[in-house]
Amino acid sequence: MSQRKRGPFVSVQLMSRWRNIVGLNVGMGEFLHKYPHVFELFVHPLRRNLCCKITQRMRDLIDEEEKIVKEYEPELLQKVKKLLMMSKNGTLHVHALRLIRRELGLPEDFRDSILRTHSKDFRLVDLEIVELVDRNESLAKAEVEKWREKEYVDKWLSEFETSYAFPINFPTGFKIEGGYREKLKSWQRLPYLKPYESKEVLRVCTCGGIERFEKRAVGIIHELLSLTVEKMLEVDRLAHFRKDFAIEINVCELLLKHPGIFYICTKGSTQTVFLREAYSKGCLALPNPIYVVRRKMLDLILLGHRNTRSLEDLEEIKEERNGSVFRTNVGGRRDGDWIVPILDSYDQNAFGSLGDINDSKQPFDGCESGRN
Structure with missing residues (x-):
């Protein structure tokens, strides 16, 4: 009766064994005491040992998130479809999806609740490969293409200027080298294979040179980040999609090459890439x-x-x-x-149109961009 009333819990002594697994550099007890609004510590009435459970406030939020994820299952289903449509063979490794499950907003049991349940849309080739049964061309429009349409209509820009452009904004203090502005404008106008175009076109379009191949990779990473809940991913996890998306180049170097589109935050040994245009005021x-x-x-x-x-x-x-x-x-x-726990503010309206170089507030405070 007492255990049912208190709910699920675990002893702090047992949790101490997880210290190295979760990467703590302090004792488990000291860590739990830092967050009394998240963890509730109590003495077990029978065993008299120190135990821990999630506070009711945090539990309510966890339940709320699970409820929202369930309600948004149709949208999550579309996300997985779009990812498979971007892959060169219409297949993805389930392990790669599992690594970014939380970033995509997928439920923990997504293999069964989404992949297996929706057998008309997905086919599990084996335990670690999922295949798209049929393409849905109505989903084959990237987020950046929607932005281009808005630029074309709202700013009366020519189709030549908007067809292959990306929203660009540089951090404060970014040094513009001689000729860089013209190179950027040329890159903005450079045709490339868009994320949802078929693999047959890939062979033709990528023969034009490495720049088109890299721009295609930028487009795929941009779309992948757009599909995530917080428009961000750890770079190491992003690298697991290189082969399936046919972007087998150095991902980190590519991201650093385009600081106006992506921002790399370094915390400890982890690098996280943010989509710049997605954030406003932190x-x-x-x-x-x-x-x-x-x-x-x-x-x-x-x-x-x-x-x-x-x-x-x-x-x-x-x-x-x-x-x-x-x-x-x-x-x-x-x-x-x-x-604003992590990110500092920046002006969303400071984004330049199709390559204009603007000086705006630094959007991400306390992180290292990798390029100044």
């Missing part, structure tokens, strides 16, 4: 429900020891549905009324 310019609930989780983590009185006495985290952003009056680092 948060997603167009938030989605999964992102919003994860920001709430991060808010609880950032509280640390602040406001450690009963959580029932705290003001509820408020949501603003016009933009689906959230505010709070407790803890956290701020940018105006926004919680």
Whole structure:
């Protein structure tokens, strides 16, 4: 009865064995004490040992995320389809999908709940290969192509300027070398094989040179990042798609070669690539429900020891549905009324049109870009 009332828990002594697995450089007990809004410590009534469980507030957010993921299953299904449509043979390694499962917003059991359940759309060739049964051409439009259409209509630009361009913005202090502006404009106009074009076209279009091949790789990575919840991925995990997407080049070098499109953040030994255009004032310019609930989780983590009185006495985290952003009056680092835990603010409107070089605020504070 006591265990059912308290819910799932684990002893801190057992959790200490996981210290090296999760990469902690402090003791497990010390780590758990840092986050009282996330972990609840208590003494087991029978065994008298120290145990840990998730707080009710965090559990509610976890349940909320699971509910949202279930509601958005049709959209998640389309994401997997689009990824398979970008691959050269219509197949992907399930292991690669598993590595970015959380980034895509897929459920933990996506192999069974999505791949196996939707047998009309996917075929499991073996345990580690998933194949697309039939292409859906209505999905074959990349996010950057939607941006191009808007540029073409809103700014009255020529089709020559917009057909193959990407939104460009450079960080503060970026040094523009002589002739770089003209090279960038030429690159913006360079035709390339778009992400959802068939593999037969690939052989023809990539014969024009390495620049077209690299631009195709930029387009695929741009689209892959656009499909993620937070428009970001660890570079090491991105590399697992190189063979399936036929971009067998040095991914990190390619990303650094285009600082106006991608931003690489280095924290410890992990490199994460962000899609620059997706962020405004330190948060997603167009938030989605999964992102919003994860920001709430991060808010609880950032509280640390602040406001450690009963959580029932705290003001509820408020949501603003016009933009689906959230505010709070407790803890956290701020940018105006926004919680900005990791990213600093930058001006979304500073993006140049089709290669114009602008000087805007640095969007990602506390990270190393790899190129200044």
